[in-house]
Amino acid sequence: MSILEESLEELVTANHILAREGVVDSFGHISVRHPDNPDHYLLSCSRAPECIKVEDIMEFALDGEPLDAKGRDPYAERAIHGSVYEARPDINAVVHNHSPNVIPFGVTDTCLRPLLHMAAGMGSNVPIWDSRTKFGDTTLLVTTMDMGRDLAVMLGENRAALMRGHGCVVVGKSAREVVFSSIYLEMNAELQFKAAMLGDITFLSDGEVDAILQRRGPYTFERAWERWCGRADRPYESAPGSAA
Numbered sequence: 001m002s003i004l005e006e007s008l009e010e011l012v013t014a015n016h017i018l019a020r021e022g023v024v025d026s027f028g029h030i031s032v033r034h035p036d037n038p039d040h041y042l043l044s045c046s047r048a049p050e051c052i053k054v055e056d057i058m059e060f061a062l063d064g065e066p067l068d069a070k071g072r073d074p075y076a077e078r079a080i081h082g083s084v085y086e087a088r089p090d091i092n093a094v095v096h097n098h099s100p101n102v103i104p105f106g107v108t109d110t111c112l113r114p115l116l117h118m119a120a121g122m123g124s125n126v127p128i129w130d131s132r133t134k135f136g137d138t139t140l141l142v143t144t145m146d147m148g149r150d151l152a153v154m155l156g157e158n159r160a161a162l163m164r165g166h167g168c169v170v171v172g173k174s175a176r177e178v179v180f181s182s183i184y185l186e187m188n189a190e191l192q193f194k195a196a197m198l199g200d201i202t203f204l205s206d207g208e209v210d211a212i213l214q215r216r217g218p219y220t221f222e223r224a225w226e227r228w229c230g231r232a233d234r235p236y237e238s239a240p241g242s243a244a
């Protein structure tokens, strides 16, 4: 298989894993930067993640224009993906989701912060983007590149950003990393609720987050990915371009 074919299969698997693990439901999506062209990205047509097949994956320019739509309808919120790839050359995978435990932190003044070592991938700072600040009363959906770019500015150099009353965006260097970060972001949010009921929370320090991220290697993602593939009933394959 070419690296592109491997990337398409991995993206399908990533969609099914995110659905199986409760990060996306009928809505939410994951994209990867095109392995052969950094100015393009790969993202499914408008479909629930657990239904997605390879033939649903479309190729887009960073401005959201599809290369060959073949009659397929793209996601209305694809601007989130192109805007992040445009602003962050270091990022190769983007998840947008509405995972339920994360939402309350976008609508209150309680910051979502890492308290679990497995959740260090969310980073120490998770900013909140409010669509109303610049765009007024909208459906809250990110339907234009103007909105996407404004969200990307709020994301800055961080690993995730919340979207008030809507969801979040999580970014990573690979599909496996961003799936890992998205699943543990949701878990950290749930644990933060529970911990807050018990008393004051000791969060990870910035130094601890840095130390965890430096130690973390591909084996971390692979160990989780293999298990998640099994749970999602998808074959476990090595990462695109890494086969011997």
Ligand SMILES: [Zn+2]
Residues within 6 Å of the ligand: 028, 077, 096, 097, 098, 141, 166, 167
């Ligand atoms: Zn959304």
